[in-house]
Amino acid sequence: MRLPCPFCGDRDASEFVYRGDAAPVRPATSEGFYDYVYLRENPAGPMREHWYHAQGCRNWLVVTRDTRTHEVFGAVLARGAAQ
C-alpha cells in the first residue's frame, strides 16, 4: 500500500505508523473522555485516519482510505486539517 504524503509524495506504507480514526476530537472537559479514548465507529467504507510519517517528514497526516478496498483517496497534513 502506498500513501500520498503531501510533503514527501507517494510512499510505501511501511514508512508510516498507523494510529486510527481521525474523527474523535479531544474533549475540553472530562465529559465524553471515555468515548474519545475507547469508542470508534469502524465504518466499512471511506474513513479518515491518522497516520504518522515516521520514516519521512515526521508529520501526522489525515488519510482518507476505504476500509473495504484499501483505496486511498488522498491525504492532508493533520496540522490545520478541518475536523
Place this chain on the structure above:
Amino acid sequence: MSRLASGGLIDRTRPLSFTFDGRALSGFAGDTLASALIANDVRLVGRSFKYHRPRGILTAGSEEPNALVAIGAGAAADPNSRATTTTLYEGLQATSQNRWPSLGLDLMAVNQLAAPLFVAGFYYKTFMWPTKLWEALYEPLIRRAAGLGRLSMEPDPDQYDRNHAFCDLLVIGAGAAGLSAALAAARAGLRVIVADEDGRLGGRLLAERHEVDGRPAADWAHEVVDELASLGVRSLARTTVFGVYDDREYGAIERVTDHLSAPAPGQPRQRLWKIVARRAVLASGAIERPLVFGGNDRPGVMMAAAVSTYLNRFAAAPGRRAVVFTTTDSGWATAEDLLASGVGLAAVVDARDVAPVAAERVRAAGVEILLGASVTAVHGREVRAVDVRTGDGGSRRIACDLLAMSGGWNPAIGLGGNLGGRPVWSDAIHSFQIETPPPGMTPVGAAIGHFSLAEALRDGALAAAVIASDLGVTGPIAQPPRSSDDPSGASPPGQARMKKSKAFVDFQHDVTVADIELAAREGFVSVEHLKRYTTLGMGTDQGKTSQLNGHAVLADATGRSIAEVGAILSRPPYLPVAIAAFAGHHRGRHFRPERRTAGHDWAVERGASFVDAGLWKRAQWFARPEDGDWLDTVNREVNTTRGGVGICDVSTLGKIDVLGPDAGRLLDRLYINTFSTLPVGKARYGLMLREDGFAMDDGTTTRFAEHRFFVTTTTDNAATIMQHIDYARQVLWPDLDVQATSVTEQWSTYSIAGPRSRALLQRAFPDIDLSDEAIPFMAATEFRWQGETARLFRLSFSGEMAFELSVPAALGDGLIRMLFNMGRIFDVAPYGTEALGVMRIEKGHPAGNELDGRTTAGDLGMGRMMSRKKDFIGRALAERPGLVDPDRPRLVGLKPLSGEVRLRGGAHLVGLSDRPTIENDQGYITSAAWSPTLGHSIALALLRRGPERHGERICVHDPVRGADVEAEVCSAVFVDPEGVRVRG
C-alpha cells in the same frame, strides 16, 4: 536419442553435459532440462505425491505438475524445481524426488493398493483415534511420508539481491501480445518494463510455426527485443511477476544466476523486484487444459501444445508414434507439427463432430481421423496404447507411445484475482475470465480469450495506445504487425471419464474424478471447500492445470453449471518464491540494523558483553579475569560504584529538543507534573501517561533556556515519545508555537556515579566549579570542552552522588577514554546495564518492568506527582474508580526471610495461609536482583494495598522455577532510604 536432425532454437554448436539420477546425459545450449530429457528418451521423471505413480513430463511451462526434480546438491540444492523451466547448463545435476529406493522401483507405490483409503478427506478422517497416539505415532509417520522434495537442512549459502523500479507501463509476459504492447508503448515514449519468466523473450512465438511481418515469428521476437533495448526499455528475462498488490505495486522474482553453471563469486542468485507501475498489461497467455480419462497421468501423455513446443523450439521428439486427442483446433496444429517433424502420427481423435480445415491436410498425409470420438483409457505403465470410443459407439485400441491431449485453453489470469476480483465464467471461450482486473491493469491476448496470433498482436498494440493516451502521451497509433494465422477454435471440452481406472484431475496432488465426486457426496459443494477437502489445486502448481477440470466435475456432480460453481481466487505468489529472496540482506546478524554508541569500541576493548536494547547494543557488564561468573562481575561493578566511582554509557536513552515559546506549555500537557515553571539550569523527573490514564514513559527533562527544553525518555520508548510529542503539537494543540526534534544521536552521555564521582570529574575538568552550591542536586550546566558545548547534569539513577555528562557524539569516544585516564587513581570501573539495574532496584526506581502499560502513577507511588492544576494527557481517565482503587496492586519492596533464597521476577504473591489460586492472587514481583550492598536477594513487586502492609510476611509463589518461599514486605527503597548519598 529423440533429437531431431535439424531445426529448433537450440545451439547445436554448444553441447552441454548433465546428469539425471546420476546418469550422464547431454543436451545443447537453449535446452531446458525437460527438453534435454525428452531428447534423451527419458520418459520417467518422478513419482506422484500420494500414490507414487510413475510420471512423465506433462507440459513445457511453469504450470508443470509432474516433472519436479531437485537441482544441485548440498546447501544450494533446490527441490521441487520444474524441469520444464530449468535452463540446462553445463554440469547440471538433477535428481528425481519422492521415490525410494529409485525412480524405477519405488516401494512407496504400495500406496496405490491402499488407494481406496487415500480418498478425499483422508487427512480429516484418519489418524483420529486413539488420540493419545498423535504425538508418538501419527505425527512422526505423517511427517516422514509428507512433502514433496527434500530440504538440505543447511542454511541457504547464496546472496539475494533486491531492487525497486518505477515505470509508466509494466508488461507482464513477453509473448506476442506483450512484445507488441511493449514496443508500441516504448515507441510512444513511455517508461516501460517487460518481464517474462523465460530466459528468452517471445513466449509461444518460439514454440509455434508462424510468421510475423513476413519472417519467422522467433526472428521477429528477437528484433523486437533489440529495439526495446535501444529504446531504453528494461527487459527482465527469467523474471516472474508473482503478485499484484495495492496501489499498483507488483512483486517479481528474477533468477539471476540459477541458470549458470559457474556464477562469479559474490553474485546474487536471485533478485526480488518491487515495481510501482502506473499501468500494467497482463499478457500472461493461456494454459492448456488437460482432458480427463482413465490413465491420463501415464508417462507419455502430454499436453498437445507442449508437444509442439518440444518439436519446434527444442527439436526434441517426445515419442515415435503419436495419437492426438483434442477438442480444439490447436490440437490439429500439433498434429501438423508432428507430421512436419517426421514423428509417426497414428491418429487424430477429435471429440467434436465437425472437423476443422486442418483435417484435410492431415488426412491427406495418411493419418486416421476419428471424429466425435474420445480416448477412454491408456494402456501400459508408460503409454503403449490407447482405447478410443468412436463416434458410432464402437471401441478401438490404437498402439502409440505418445498421447498429445488438448482440452481447451484457460487464460492465465491468476494475477488478475490477487486483489479480490473473482474470475467469471465465459461461455464464449468456455473458461474463466477476469471481470474486474486490479486498478491500472489491462489484460490482453490469450489472457482474455483471444487465442489467435493476430488478436494478440492487435490487443497489445491497442492497449498500449490507450494507455499512452491515458497518461497524456499522444502519438500516431502504429499498425500492429501482420501475422500468418491460425483461426482459433474454442470449443467446450468434452469430458470422458472411466470410473474403473484412475482419471486424474490434479496431477500433483493425485486428486481423481472419484475424489471430487466423493467430496460432493459428503457435502463439500463449494469450490473453496472442495479445494481444502480434496487438496485440489493446493500443490506447488496451484491448480494451473487442474482447477477448471475439477470445477467441471463438481458442477456435474452437483447438477450445476460451471458458471454457478465459480472459481477460487488466486493469491500471490503465482509461482513459489524462496524465502531467502524476500529476506535479501536481512538474515542472521543483519536481520535488523544494529545501533552502536560512540563508546562502543572502547567498551569492546574493555571486554564488555553486550545486550540488545531495541536496535542498540548496550554493554551488559565488563568481566575481568578474576571474576568467577557474571554475578561476580555485576556485584563488583555495583560495589565499586557505591564505594568509589563507576561510569556507565547511557547514550541510548531517547533525547528530544522541545523548543519555542510554548515548549513549557506543551510539556505541561504531556507530563503529569509541571515543567513550565522549571527554572533555567534545572532538571526535573517527569512521568507521562497515555490518554487512558496508564503510565507510558518517564525521564528527566532539563531547561537550558527559556525556549529550550531537553527531554529524555527510556531507550525503548524514544521513537514512541517522539511520535507522541509530534501528535500533541501537530494534532491536539496546533495552536501552540513549539518545535521538536530528536537529538538522541547528537549527544553521547555517560553516568559518573559514586562517592568519588565529583573528585574524578574535578580532576577531568579542573576549571569547572562542581561544588554543591554551583551544581546542586538536579541542576545542569553547559561548558566548553574541545571546542564544543558539553553538558553536565547532577542526576542520579543509582542513588549515589552522581553526574551525567553529555558531549557531542563525535567526542564521545575521546571523552570516555579521558575519563578513564583521569579516573585511574580513583579505581574507576565501567559498569553495564546489569549493575545499573541492580542499583535502581536497590533504590526502588520504577523502570520498564514496572512501566509495562498496566500500571498507573498511583501504583508506582507517584500519585502525588499528578498536578491538580492543569490538564494533561491521561488526566481524565486516570481518575476512573478502577484506576484509583486502593485495592490495586502497588509498588513495594520484598526481602526474603532467609539469606540464600533468591526472589525471582514474575513470581506471584499470596497470603501465607492461602492456596495459590487466581482468586487469592495479591500481586507479583516485577523486578528482582541480588543486592551485593545488602547481601541478599531483593525484589520490587506490585502488591494489593502494598504500602499499607510493610512488615507483613507474604508467600512468594513460583511454580515454574522452584518452591514457594516467604518474604517480608518492605519499602521499595532498600539502600539509603533518606536519600543522603545523592546529595553528597
Place this chain on the structure above:
Amino acid sequence: MAEPLQITARGKVALATVMARKGVDAAAIGASLGLTPPTGPLTAQDETMTLIGVGPGAWLAISEYGQAGWAAMLGGKLAGIASVSDQTSGYIVLRVSGEGAGDLLQKGAFIDLDRTAFGVGAAATTVIAHIGVILWKVDDAPTFDVALFRSFADSFRDWIAASAPGLAAPSSPVR
C-alpha cells in the same frame, strides 16, 4: 567515460535542524539567512550552505565547510523566528558518486531515483534497509549525499557491501 562508484564519509560538515516558528514562512527565514530555504523536498544552496527540506517548515541546514559553532550561529541569526538544534554529531553524511550511484541507492530506497524523477536539487527523507536516511542529489555525475544517524553507520556500510555485487549483474534480456 563515467567515473567509478565512490562512497566517502564527509567529515568536514556541520549540521543543524532548523524549524520555523509558528507563522514564519520560508521567505522570512531566507531574509535572515541570506538564502531562501526550499518549500518541499528540495535543496537550496549557496557557496557555503545547503538547506534541505525535510518537512513543512523544517530543514536540515548544512555548512559545507564544517563551520565551528554552526548551530549557535544559525540560532543567533534566526532568534525569534526559528528553533535550531545542533546535529553535527547526530548524522554522518556519505557522498555516493559515480557510475551506479543512483542504481545502488535505488536498491535500498523505494522511491523513484531515476534521472527523470529525481534531478539535481531533489531531496527525500526515506528509509534504506530499515535505516532512516535523508538523501539529496548534488550533481549529474551522479552524486548523492546521504545523511543517516551515526549509530547506524556500520549497518549501513554492511548493506552497501551486500548490495554492491548486485550492481555488476544487471538484468539483461537474452537473445
